[in-house]
Amino acid sequence: MKVTYYGHSCFGIETQGQHILFDPFITPNPLASAIDISNIKANYILVSHGHQDHVADVKSIAQNTDSLVISNFEIINWFGSKGVAKLHPMSIGGQKKLDFGKIKYVNAIHASSMPDGTYGGSPGGFVVDCEEKKFYFAGDTALTYDMKLLKEFHQLNFAFLPIGDNFTMGVDDAILAADFIGCTKIIGMHYDTFPYIEIDKEEALEKFQKAGLELILFIIGETKEL
Ligand code: NI
Numbered sequence: 003m004k005v006t007y008y009g010h011s012c013f014g015i016e017t018q019g020q021h022i023l024f025d026p027f028i029t030p031n032p033l034a035s036a037i038d039i040s041n042i043k044a045n046y047i048l049v050s051h052g053h054q055d056h057v058a059d060v061k062s063i064a065q066n067t068d069s070l071v072i073s074n075f076e077i078i079n080w081f082g083s084k085g086v087a088k089l090h091p092m093s094i095g096g097q098k099k100l101d102f103g104k105i106k107y108v109n110a111i112h113a114s115s116m117p118d119g120t121y122g123g124s125p126g127g128f129v130v131d132c133e134e135k136k137f138y139f140a141g142d143t144a145l146t147y148d149m150k151l152l153k154e155f156h157q158l159n160f161a162f163l164p165i166g167d168n169f170t171m172g173v174d175d176a177i178l179a180a181d182f183i184g185c186t187k188i189i190g191m192h193y194d195t196f197p198y199i200e201i202d203k204e205e206a207l208e209k210f211q212k213a214g215l216e217l218i219l220f221i222i223g224e225t226k227e228l
């Protein structure tokens with residue numbers, strides 16, 4: 003499974019010829035200025051919640067790629083009102099079968115409003131169950147005991163967790179989250195984009211290592227095989 007980082011919490015996954023994109027926030031992100039969104043492939047765009055730093059490029063990439071946008075009901079209605087054509091609504095706890103496997107929209111402890119202030123439903127994350135691998139994309143969230151359900155019912159190969167603190171979990175809580183979800187391979191996201199969430203990456207890597215976990219930090223634009 004190929005994973006590409008586009009900065010902040012935006013990742014592209016390629017599995018079985020399908021491209022899945024999470025939380026596109028690229029054109030407003032100065033750290034991602036080398037990324038040309040017209041080159042990004044997507045069959046599906048999965049949106050965790052409505053905040054600007056997760057939805058900024060959803061409409062343009064959806065239109066470039068003719069992809070299906072999947073998120074909660076309120077976010078999907080909002081994108082419908084903005085002229086996005088292919089949409090699929092979910093709510094927390096729901097599962098949906100797609101070409102590449104099954105997704106489940108799971109709880110996140112955070113907030114969700116659209117860039118214009120419209121109510122953005124309940125924030126979430128996704129458990130993605132592909133033939134190749136199973137993974138969890140946490141979105142923006144605090145540490146929560148709900149994560150223990152993932153350990154009980156999913157054998158995750160890796161997980162995307164926020165580590166930037168202030169608006170989400172920081173490194174210490176992400177280490178506890180890794181234990182809650184029963185996964186040792188963690189990809190860090192939602193750090194360094196803004197001054198509020200700048201972190202000491204060396205310290206983060208050391209803390210994960212000491213806890214017996216692997217923290218993977220991508221360079222923006224980098225692709226890894228996971
Ligand atoms: Ni947020």
Ligand code: MN
Pocket residue numbers: 053055056142169192
């Ligand atoms: Mn955010």
